[in-house]
Amino acid sequence: MKELPELARDADDAVRLVSGLLRRGETGEAFRERVRTESWSATESGLLAPALSVESGTAVRIRREGRLLLVARSGAGPEALRDAVREAGRLAGNAPFFKAHRTTGAAPGGRDAERPEEEESRSAALAAALARAFPDPRGVTAALQLSRVVTERTVVTPRAFLPCGARTRLVATGTIRRAGAERPFSFQSARPFAEAADALALALREAIRPVPALPPQPGPVDVVFSPSAASVFWHEVVGHSLEADGGERGSVLSRVKGAAVAPPGLDVHDDPGRADLPGAYGVDDEGSLARAVPLLAGGVVTGLLSDRRSGAVETNGHGRTASFRRPPRARMSNLVANAGSATLDELVARCGDGILVKEVATGSADPESGRFVLFVAAAEAIRRGRRNAPLAPFALGGEILSALGAIEEVWGNEVLPATGLSVCVKGGDAVPVGGAAAALLVRGLFARTARR
Amino acid sequence: MTPASDDGLFERVLEAGSTDGCGAELYERRGRLLELTEDETGTSLLESGERGLALRLFKGGRSAFAASGLAHAFSLPDQARARLPRARTRRGVRLPAPAAGEALEPRPIGDPPAPNVDLARTLLTGFRQALTSSGRGSVAVREASVSLGERTERLATSSGRDTAWGSRLATLVATVVGRSTGGRFSARVVGAAPRPEELPVARLARHAADRVLLPLQGRPFEAARADVLLDPLVAAHLVGRLAPLFFGDDEEVLLAARTRDGRDALASPLLSVVDDATVSGGLVRGVRDGEGTPQGRTRLVERGLPSGRLTDSAAASRLSRPLSGNAIRVAWSDAPRIGVTNFFVDPSPGVSPLDLLGSVSRGLYAAVLLERPDVDLAADRFRIVVAGYAVEKGRATERVSEAAVSGRLSEFLRGVSGIGDDLKFAIGGTGSIGSPTLLVPRWKLG
Numbered sequence A: 001m002k003e004l005p006e007l008a009r010d011a012d013d014a015v016r017l018v019s020g021l022l023r024r025g026e027t028g029e030a031f032r033e034r035v036r037t038e039s040w041s042a043t044e045s046g047l048l049a050p051a052l053s054v055e056s057g058t059a060v061r062i063r064r065e066g067r068l069l070l071v072a073r074s075g076a077g078p079e080a081l082r083d084a085v086r087e088a089g090r091l092a093g094n095a096p097f098f099k100a101h102r103t104t105g106a107a108p109g110g111r112d113a114e115r116p117e118e119e120e121s122r123s124a125a126l127a128a129a130l131a132r133a134f135p136d137p138r139g140v141t142a143a144l145q146l147s148r149v150v151t152e153r154t155v156v157t158p159r160a161f162l163p164c165g166a167r168t169r170l171v172a173t174g175t176i177r178r179a180g181a182e183r184p185f186s187f188q189s190a191r192p193f194a195e196a197a198d199a200l201a202l203a204l205r206e207a208i209r210p211v212p213a214l215p216p217q218p219g220p221v222d223v224v225f226s227p228s229a230a231s232v233f234w235h236e237v238v239g240h241s242l243e244a245d246g247g248e249r250g251s252v253l254s255r256v257k258g259a260a261v262a263p264p265g266l267d268v269h270d271d272p273g274r275a276d277l278p279g280a281y282g283v284d285d286e287g288s289l290a291r292a293v294p295l296l297a298g299g300v301v302t303g304l305l306s307d308r309r310s311g312a313v314e315t316n317g318h319g320r321t322a323s324f325r326r327p328p329r330a331r332m333s334n335l336v337a338n339a340g341s342a343t344l345d346e347l348v349a350r351c352g353d354g355i356l357v358k359e360v361a362t363g364s365a366d367p368e369s370g371r372f373v374l375f376v377a378a379a380e381a382i383r384r385g386r387r388n389a390p391l392a393p394f395a396l397g398g399e400i401l402s403a404l405g406a407i408e409e410v411w412g413n414e415v416l417p418a419t420g421l422s423v424c425v426k427g428g429d430a431v432p433v434g435g436a437a438a439a440l441l442v443r444g445l446f447a448r449t450a451r452r
Numbered sequence B: 001m002t003p004a005s006d007d008g009l010f011e012r013v014l015e016a017g018s019t020d021g022c023g024a025e026l027y028e029r030r031g032r033l034l035e036l037t038e039d040e041t042g043t044s045l046l047e048s049g050e051r052g053l054a055l056r057l058f059k060g061g062r063s064a065f066a067a068s069g070l071a072h073a074f075s076l077p078d079q080a081r082a083r084l085p086r087a088r089t090r091r092g093v094r095l096p097a098p099a100a101g102e103a104l105e106p107r108p109i110g111d112p113p114a115p116n117v118d119l120a121r122t123l124l125t126g127f128r129q130a131l132t133s134s135g136r137g138s139v140a141v142r143e144a145s146v147s148l149g150e151r152t153e154r155l156a157t158s159s160g161r162d163t164a165w166g167s168r169l170a171t172l173v174a175t176v177v178g179r180s181t182g183g184r185f186s187a188r189v190v191g192a193a194p195r196p197e198e199l200p201v202a203r204l205a206r207h208a209a210d211r212v213l214l215p216l217q218g219r220p221f222e223a224a225r226a227d228v229l230l231d232p233l234v235a236a237h238l239v240g241r242l243a244p245l246f247f248g249d250d251e252e253v254l255l256a257a258r259t260r261d262g263r264d265a266l267a268s269p270l271l272s273v274v275d276d277a278t279v280s281g282g283l284v285r286g287v288r289d290g291e292g293t294p295q296g297r298t299r300l301v302e303r304g305l306p307s308g309r310l311t312d313s314a315a316a317s318r319l320s321r322p323l324s325g326n327a328i329r330v331a332w333s334d335a336p337r338i339g340v341t342n343f344f345v346d347p348s349p350g351v352s353p354l355d356l357l358g359s360v361s362r363g364l365y366a367a368v369l370l371e372r373p374d375v376d377l378a379a380d381r382f383r384i385v386v387a388g389y390a391v392e393k394g395r396a397t398e399r400v401s402e403a404a405v406s407g408r409l410s411e412f413l414r415g416v417s418g419i420g421d422d423l424k425f426a427i428g429g430t431g432s433i434g435s436p437t438l439l440v441p442r443w444k445l446g
Helices: A011-021 A078-092 A116-133 A194-206 A227-241 A342-350 A400-405 B008-017 B070-086 B117-135 B201-217 B231-245 B252-258 B313-319 B353-358 B410-415
Strands: A028-043 A046-062 A065-073 A138-158 A161-178 A181-189 A218-226 A268-269 A293-298 A334-337 A353-364 A371-383 A386-391 A394-399 A425-426 A429-432 A434-437 A442-447 B025-040 B043-059 B064-067 B139-157 B162-180 B183-193 B227-228 B275-276 B297-302 B342-345 B362-369 B374-376 B381-392 B395-408 B424-428 B431-435 B438-444
Touching: A011 A028, A011 A046, A011 A078, A011 A138, A011 A161, A028 A078, A028 A116, A046 A078, A046 A429, A046 B070, A065 A078, A078 A429, A078 B043, A116 A194, A116 B070, A138 A194, A161 A194, A181 A194, A218 A227, A218 A342, A227 A268, A227 A293, A227 A334, A227 A353, A227 A371, A227 A400, A227 A434, A227 A442, A293 B025, A334 B231, A342 A353, A342 A386, A342 A442, A353 B183, A371 A400, A386 B201, A394 A400, A400 A442, B008 B025, B008 B043, B008 B070, B008 B139, B043 B070, B064 B070, B064 B117, B117 B139, B139 B201, B162 B201, B183 B201, B183 B424, B201 B362, B201 B381, B227 B231, B231 B252, B231 B275, B231 B342, B231 B362, B231 B381, B297 B438, B342 B410, B342 B424, B362 B395, B381 B410, B395 B410, B395 B438
Parallel strands: A046 B064, A065 B043, A218 A353, A334 A434, B227 B362, B342 B431
Antiparallel strands: A028 A046, A028 A138, A046 A065, A138 A161, A161 A181, A218 A442, A268 A293, A268 A334, A353 A371, A371 A386, A371 A394, A394 A442, A425 A429, B025 B043, B025 B139, B043 B064, B139 B162, B162 B183, B227 B438, B275 B297, B275 B342, B362 B381, B374 B381, B381 B395, B424 B431
């Protein structure tokens, strides 16, 4: 008989426990998570020290009239669930129903299911990727942490046991120095391990290229975003502004719902169902079915990403959490924009004088004031409608409504996945996200130096 | 503290790890956290308990790490042992030994007590009241949360170290929104203290009000060059970015380049930098580090000249320096690495900040950071974007909505001509970072 996964061994009892906990007027669920992280410290000369951590946890959440109670415990077995239910019941003033019939959880001493030879082959693949990335490590100093993270999640509602599946990511963070300049390095891929390792090698090779010396002149500038950079633009400008955790009127965009803010024909939606992108899931972390939500339809503000706590707005399957210890919040998954009709070269020609932004390293937005900043990692100048010299990293700022209003009515004809968008940190909570977009021309953004 | 319910598990895992000639170090952490959050939707209460074990095995200059919760604790020795051959041999990597005279009796730990929710509620109410007063009705709380945490830790090695200790931390995190005729502006502020009753609630409320009102009510600073007075919390975030220079032997080459092999100073003779796990006002109250080494005070920069290093046992061995107790475990599931406890500029030669202000003829008082400081240690460059006040003849004249201070970091640090006696700490790095007010005359802006 096939062994049940660790998180699902007591499925029937778990559902009974959760339904017995909740009183009239309350909603809630239990959430189980198991995270297995194989990691390696590494330098430009190869892998140094391997490490493994396996962390599992259980949370029980009870909601009533805008209040949330969350009790979290280490361990994803029946005991942890019973302990969390007992404590949640005590804190909520309930009398939880306890009649566990079968307990088949893993006893202390359980072994990890992963096979050692598979891990060994992954170590070899990573070592090879590093060798390809740094064929001649002279003059380069890298301090990296490489991790393969496997996350399994399950939500137990009063009616059902909902496995959210397992997600595997290759994550790399650290710093790279070359020619007297240091740059942070961050990479994440949800692709199969071999492909992810190849992509990591490419990203590292890109990161050690010499940095151009000249940033753009500070001041207003017209900008063509590559498809990858456009995904980060949409993420900061539209995505964060339409996450419901700021309230229905908490951002410059949610305050103008129904208004046309961008060119007609422009659609942006959040789609957790895009399995090829890192932010995909089928059931959110509150047990709601994931749904695609249109945020801009024909340039008009139409939607809001919501979770179970979003006040007057019903959940649309965007309750996401960074860990079982944190409460879910309304968060983006994969932000996808539609294709237009122009090629990238046509947009560059249309721009005249300006900047072609190829990659954005990171960004931030204040949905309340509408200000946003994008830190550009790779860009080229545009002179008289032609691509020109590479530019040093710089920052690009703007105001959300003005920037949306300044998007040219013609945009790129090819929608491509973002390469620089993988994790979004908000309020200290990091969740995997993705994006796919076409190239864009936005007039009148504001360039400034990032450091010098 | 409740007694441990599974006596013997810790000892059995340690014993299983220390076979085959391996040196074994086993670490256990138990923690409780209570977080009360109030936002526009309502209230949330989080109560969290954690327990995890981490094993490091050492053999022939190699080490491997494995960590798990209770359910997989007995597999840790096998997991670590399987990884040991894949580790690279590195000089100095060996099992930390107990200090001479260290007590060796086994010390089981229990779960810390549950934090007090009423205390968290009182702190949130206090913050709201202080913000109403500081913001004069123009600032609202969008979300505020108080976290009260406590943990107990135990570390034992096959070489005889067996020690246990505990610590606490309280934090207040708030997202506030400022509104004026000029628009809206929101910001997230964080305050922390080793004990809840020490949380600087009123100071955090003033800081939060400045953080959102200055950008709305001020004007951009126009001068190209001016005296720059950095508020302690602004200075702390800049000085804190120097910390990696002192992480063991990681940055010996860079440090030598910055100081021309010790011929130049790293900073002004007024600046001495210290890491001290026990300093008054520091957010960390450390007893032992993640290798069980007793923590203390390490002088890193003495009157502008580099003098010390932060070490774990491997770096201390390679550098032939004493252990500083800076092997930090950020989480039980992370291997220890070198980090700061309370890393700060020593304020002992400082004067009153009002005296520093009085010495400014035309300048900028940088009261709050608007963005995370951008610092490149390798390129010796920095840029901070701040809001604050314009200063003329020792008096604040008008609010400044935004100003950028940037340039060569070593020149900036060597240019410090005055320091205050008002040391303050903020959360930063793996612990806390601190500074008093710093004055740098005639610095270029923009």
